[in-house]
Amino acid sequence: MEKPRPVIGPDNAFFWEGCKRRQLVFQKCKSCGHVRWPPAHVCPKCLEYDWEEIVSSGQGIIYSYVIYHFPYHPGFREELPYVVALVDLMEGPRVLTNIIECDSSALACDLPVEIVWDEEGEIPIPKFRLRKA
Amino acid sequence: MHAVGVLEAGFCRAVLITYGHSARSSDSLLKMLTSMNADEAVFGHFGAAAGYALAARRAMHEFGTGPETWKHIAISQRKWANLNPQAVTFCEPMTEEDYFNSPWVVEPFRRADNCLITDGGRAIIVTTVERARNLRHPVVSIMGMGMHNPSAEVTMATHLTGPTGAKVAGEQALRMAGITIEEIDACEIYDCFTYTVEITLQDYGFFRRGEGRDWFSEGTIAPGGRLPVNTSGGLLSEAYQMGLTPLSEAVMQLRRCCGMRQLGPETGMKKYPEIILCSDNGGILQTHACYVLRRM
């Protein structure tokens, strides 16, 4: 069975358009400078509407991570065990993602990670790997 | 809380709160939980267990909790379930070895850290004290209640390792009740996962941040312990009936109709409980309600 694909709507279209260019794009509030995630019409800090796109460096640290040992979706059965993580990007946003290309026993909170694009599907998916010191 | 509102406003004389679900014999619960994560499904993120596991992993990093703390919660609650013939796990004791042999679901959670999935139902009637006095059962009144919802997307959340909504909701409930935490005889805590019990009791102030491991290890919450918690077995070991598992157990304990697991001389306590604190929470620790109940 296939894995779920990105559900693209008016709110998050800019993000997935960025992914197609292999760019991690976020909304930056023009009024207060807050970089927000998830996508929103209004800045959660100052409630202003205007925003501009910024491209993230793709560098961050692991806030938390878990290792799936149970196939909640048949599309991920082959991947088990796999890692889902919350990554704090340098620019501010915290994103839910996967840590790949690693031995899960090497993972820890606060370790530095960098972006790696998963090219398996139609749209490149932003995932992360441990950054070498 | 809404029930009290409509009763106080005089809109009705009694409120029936019910829950029923064939969660075990159908895949509806899993489907509901899976559909919650539309944007995250791309990354293989589904259900509630992994969200709480993310919170728990961060808590391991920040204040040193982990399976050595959670095992006490799972095992203590199972001991209560073994005294409750209605509990799904009534006939299944759990040793420390059983806990550590329980398979990973979403690491750091083992199956033994997860609540049950249960077919069943439960109901509670809320009415005025005046009306309740004319009924057959001893009156259990709501002394205090509080609600706090630090609700935000999990990716925006700053409350996963506390303070969760339990802190403010607990303070509100105790203030309304006019009591201190030392006057609580027992707790019925919403225990979707073992970590939920730890962070909730920690945020209520029963122990300081990171001191749960020692606090639980003395058999504190088990039968015969200093502060019995989840005396039916809870969601982990009795049955998953959402927030009605803890709430109904508190009412029944205060009415002294709990048989073998009855708090009091039956389970090694000097006296019967008078005040029980209950919790409920939703989302990934995003919403919280606290109730203090008393036998009148």
Ligand SMILES: [Zn+2]
């Ligand atoms: Zn702003």
